[in-house]
Amino acid sequence: MPAEPSTGTGSSADKTPPAAGNKSRQGRFPLWVAGVAAGLVLAAAYVTIPPLYVERTNDAYVQADTVSVVPKVAGYVTALHVSDNSHFKANELLVEIDPRDFEVAVKSAEANLLSAQAAKVNVLQQLAQQVHVVAAAQATIDSDRAMLQFSQQQLDRYTDLANRQAGTVQNQQQAVSDFGQKKATLEHDLAALAAAQAQTDVLKSQVQQADASIALQEAALAQAKLNLSYTRIYAGSDGSVANRTVQVGNFVQPGQTLFAAVPTQAYVTANFKETQLEHMRVGQRVRIRIDAFPNHPIDGHIDSFQRGTGSNFALLPPENATGNFVKVVQRIPVKIALDGPADALRSISPGMSVEPTVTIATPPAWLRPVLFLLDASPE
16 A cells, blocks of 8 residues: 555656656747748848838949149149148149240240231331322322423414414424423323322231231230240149159150049949839939948939940940840949038048948838848938
């Protein structure tokens, strides 16, 4: 009889541990399943939710309308007012070239202009003098005509007397000779008047020629002054110096690159896939994360879309009409204007890699935290 309780107690103790082990395994199994399910949900959300409200790409770079600073005249560099990576303001003097040769050219052009102006004055004086010469020739002709008329009257008188035998033949012959002389004198003076008038036309043409010479010398003087102004190179806009290759004392040639002027105003060129452009529009807000400064995002907006893919403007564009064809998703350059903040804009440089996120639709307020957790928030 005493052995039966001990047997029952032993059997109950043996069955208890397996029951507890089964319960612990049943508790761990649902947690594992829940973790996998949560991971799948997050992965699905990361893939499906952001494209509904934003478009993004990592194929984007900062660019600026960099200008190469080049001289337009040859000469030695006498002064350099910038250094490597220095900043400058618009209309600030950057480079000076030896101006002495060009100053001499200006003085020579000024002397040539004065000579041309003096030549015109001389011609005008000759023209004024020629007016008096023409007037004198005209007066001589009037006198010649009066004398010819009197000689004609004398000839008629002596001819009538000779015909009536009341006068001598000698007087008649003298009257004929005098008339011929007066007529020849008139013809001579008429020719002199024509020559004087022709000389007036010549002098008038010389005045026009003097005007053309003055205009030519004025243009030469203006070009000389312009070349002199080219010895001082000024900044066209605010910016900074990059890739400087010039030193004081270098002899520079027209068109030689001295350094690059990088403007302060930059923009982003983002190469989006053509399949991402359906809902993108000009003016949409863009959030830009810079690889160099990931904790300082920049705001911007879409400025324009390039009409043509990047491959279309390549040195060797694809010829899809020949050979085997494999369809490849093309990329379209999109220009993004930068709005701020100003401190962040001053820290970026052309060539930096960025990741722009374009807001194509406004997400609801309850979804914004989710997008923020997925690192796709447009805010």
